[in-house]
Amino acid sequence: DADVTQTPRNRITKTGKRIMLECSQTKGHDRMYWYRQDPGLGLRLIYYSFDVKDINKGEISDGYSVSRQAQAKFSLSLESAIPNQTALYFCATSDPSPGRTDTQYFGPGTRLTVL
Amino acid sequence: DQQVKQNSPSLSVQEGRISILNCDYTNSMFDYFLWYKKYPAEGPTFLISISSIKDKNEDGRFTVFLNKSAKHLSLHIVPSQPGDSAVYFCAARKGGGSNYKLTFGKGTLLTVNP
Numbered sequence: 001d002a003d004v005t006q007t008p009r010n011r012i013t014k015t016g017k018r019i020m021l022e023c024s025q026t027k028g029h030d031r032m033y034w035y036r037q038d039p040g041l042g043l044r045l046i047y048y049s050f051d052v053k054d055i056n057k058g059e060i061s062d063g064y065s066v067s068r069q070a071q072a073k074f075s076l077s078l079e080s081a082i083p084n085q086t087a088l089y090f091c092a093t094s095d096p097s098p099g100r101t102d103t104q105y106f107g108p109g110t111r112l113t114v115l
Numbered sequence: 116d117q118q119v120k121q122n123s124p125s126l127s128v129q130e131g132r133i134s135i136l137n138c139d140y141t142n143s144m145f146d147y148f149l150w151y152k153k154y155p156a157e158g159p160t161f162l163i164s165i166s167s168i169k170d171k172n173e174d175g176r177f178t179v180f181l182n183k184s185a186k187h188l189s190l191h192i193v194p195s196q197p198g199d200s201a202v203y204f205c206a207a208r209k210g211g212g213s214n215y216k217l218t219f220g221k222g223t224l225l226t227v228n229p
Binding site: 058094 | 119124149151156157158159160161164204206215216217218219220221222
């Protein structure tokens, strides 16, 4: 079984709709992240969470919100989707414990299309 | 301002030969560098990393070289195999309290021809 799972894997929605992307992990990591990738661009950080009570904005958080329901679950919401939010969305986790390198491990991604 | 640059969008090599993927960075505060490999319809997979206190790190067929003075790193794959065909992302992060944040390059598509 995959360590980091994302649902749905593909989603088509319409402008103005609210949509939630979900991420679950079985790695036991405290840190979780949401990124988006646009064609020809690298990954850009949307939000990150160091634990259940800690949520922080990344470099492109406008138009997005997140919820950390448990150590293992981190959800990304688009309150009112717009076409330029069409992208690939990736969830990642990492472990900052002493002796670990805090390397980020990614889920399989969600392809979101906003019409 | 792009702090991590992968100037070659694509690279094509023959099976069995060496693949060299390059990455340049501008921020001297970066002290840890990673390479990720990404297949279509999958998430990026961690490949190899290097700390700024080293100039080389090797893991099987994969070696990463770091030249701090030139702010340049490269990933060598020897010998290249068709299964290595993927997009390779270079990423960097700063030390200290913000060490969570990865800055990614745009990626290089490697094609290994049989």
